[in-house]
Amino acid sequence: MSAEKWTDQEIITALQGSYKENERALRYLNSPKGWKPQLIGWVVNQGGTLEEAQQVFNETLLIFDQKVRFNQYQGYGTLNAFFTGISKNRWNKAFGERNKSEVDFELNKHDIATPNFFDHNMIEENQIRMLENLSTEIGIDCQKALLFMYFETPYEEIVAYFGLLNVEMAYKKVSRCREKMRALIDEIPFLQHFFQD
Amino acid sequence: MHTEIDKKIRSFLKGRLSEEEASAFKKEIAEDDTLRKAVDMQRKEIAVFEYWLKEDLKNKLAKWDKEDAKKEATQEPMYQTNRFVLWPFLGLLILLALVWYFYPKNEKSPVVPQEKIKPKAPIKKSKELESTPNNQGSKERIITEPPQAIKNTDKSKKLMPSAQQEELVALASDLHHMELSTLDLSGRNIDQKLTQAESLFEKQLYKDVIELLQKQAIDFQQKEQYLTQQELLGHSFFMEGKYDEAAKAFQNIAAQGHEADISHPAEWNMLLSWLSDYNKYRKKIDSLLKKMLDAPHVYGPQAKELKNKLDSL
Known part of the structure; x- marks a missing residue:
């Protein structure tokens, strides 16, 4: 495993591996060396606050982990593009809701509790x-x-x-x-x- | 506890069996009542496990963030002790700022040299644009072009699950990234504002590009300028995740271009933008793919590959 950047395969293997390995991959993705800064920057660039960016990242990571563990990533694009796709969907959904209701961005508790394979x-x-x-x-x-x-x-x-x-x-x-x-x-x-x- | 059947059920539910194995196992489940009950029980267990993992991850993320913040905080004193070293640099920075401020500027400012805004890739798709005829009245088109193509939906087919849709967004992003790497806007006779927009585009400030091109009046008397504006808008919208608007811009280009060099890339990019919502644009995607495959098209091979992938979903 490389010290700096993990390859797609390394991330997938770790997420689908043991509890410890899965945790290690999530820790990497959440770290400054992982994919967090990129996503935080993107959300802030969209006009979101740091707190909103943090929430979108957390939610994306949760869904991403589940999707990879449940083999829902088929390898059509890069793993990072897959992650970005999820985060854009999450952000657009939340941003759309804010536009509609004019209330502060707030993640739906049920939504967080429901990964994509739950209804x-x-x-x-x-x-x-x-x-x-x-x-x-x-x-x-x-x-x-x-x-x-x-x-x-x-x-x-x-x-x-x-x-x-x-x-x-x-x-x-x-x-x-x-x-x-x-x-x-x-x-x-x-x-x-x-x-x- | 980890019996073979236990493991097989879990692999089946986690989507880790091959297609053949999964369909054979489904058959077994349908025929064996005890097995069906075991699968149902594991479904319930997995629901609970995933709920726990969600809670577990939430706690871990909070803990990790604290650790990272602490790590950053412990690095700060070292910086503080050495901060006086930075004073000369600060002085130099102020001096440079003053030089920049008082430096005589003309329209072709040396702040962003022309060489810097040139994309790395050689001219590929926009070469022939230089010889395209002027098109009066393009400005009207930008404002009034109705997004007809993106209003239709096809509900006759089964809706694509969100997991596969996200795969498609990822695929579209990757293919679009490849497009951007070969994009070349240099050599066009464009006005100052478009040059500014290009410079912003090169710096990946897509939001600023959109703002500049949407709000500021640009002389669109020339077709070339209109196409450049739409191209910059289309790619910027795409990069910002505003796929509907991106599709609209590429559609505007495709509607203008008679030459393959203009219309074909526009059609391909339009297709990639539509992939962001396959259920909504399915009919459009299918029809454009058919067109690209039936007649010679610059993006024929890519279209063929994409069609195979879509068929396999």
Whole structure:
């Protein structure tokens, strides 16, 4: 991995890799050496404030990460052009809304909570609350363990992260957390329609 | 926990199976009730995971921004201790500013030498413009040209999902970037304001180009000047993400040009601008692509490649 600029392939591999690798790529993109200054400059050049630019960047990064992880980047243009395309859409959408309503730019909470493979219109305030309650019941530790599993992180890394004795203990921990989550999400039927493949 | 079937379901839902694998797996799901239930459960899990990741990333971004700010702050004292070193430079800067201010200026100011505003690429597409005849009444056209071509929509076909649309915007941006790298406006007989606009364009100040060309009166008695104005506007609008306006400007050029050197690049750029909203301009895109493929066209090979990509979406 080059110290300065990452190649498209390096970014894709890292985003689709383990939790740690994904985090490293996001950290790079958010850094002054990454793609943040370019986007901030573009939004400011469009007449946006620094705060708005920051919000557009954060939102773009979230969507970009999901799209790359879900293989929605097909390689027709460069990865940076793909990123820029998302950011322009986000900015134009927000800017258009501001023109219409004459109110300050404000990102829609539901919009942020809904990546492109979720149906935007289906997320209601009470559904967000249900997700928040579910997260509380599962707990931070289990959330982390399950995210490791989601990114197919090697069990050795999970052992190291939680300070466990061996791989079996890590396996048991993840299994217990998953069972707990499955029992809880069974009570939230709307989740099934959340995800569109 | 990471059973093979578990992994396969996740790969399927994450779009990481090949087309053949995915369609075979879909068939399996349709035939196996237990498998279908497992897939549904993972769909729910993924929805929750993605919600957590969103929250996780929000927290991380806040943390990273703080870290970066702290890093910058720790670098500041070093700068402050050495700041007196900067005084001579500041004096020199003031001196230069004074020289620049009192330097006698004429219309062809040496501030931006002609060589500097010349694009790097050799003349390619605008060569023949020098011999194009004058066209009286072009000014009227700029203001009143109705954007007829961009009003139609085609709802008869399935709408393109936003993910693919963003891919198309990225593709259009890349192809447009290639266009810009071969663009050459030098050698045209244009007036002072257009020269100023060109200079701004070279500096990538696209917003300023638009402002200058839209608000200020320019003598558009000559076709060459009208075409230059539309070309600068079209590319500037494109770079600013205002694709509808970009398409309009390129359409104005295409409507004027009888020579392939003028109309063909304009048509190609118009096509790239329309790609920003494939669902809206699908009919126009398809028809222009057909035209470009049916008859000899400078951009024939590119059009063919683009059509293949669009067909594969």
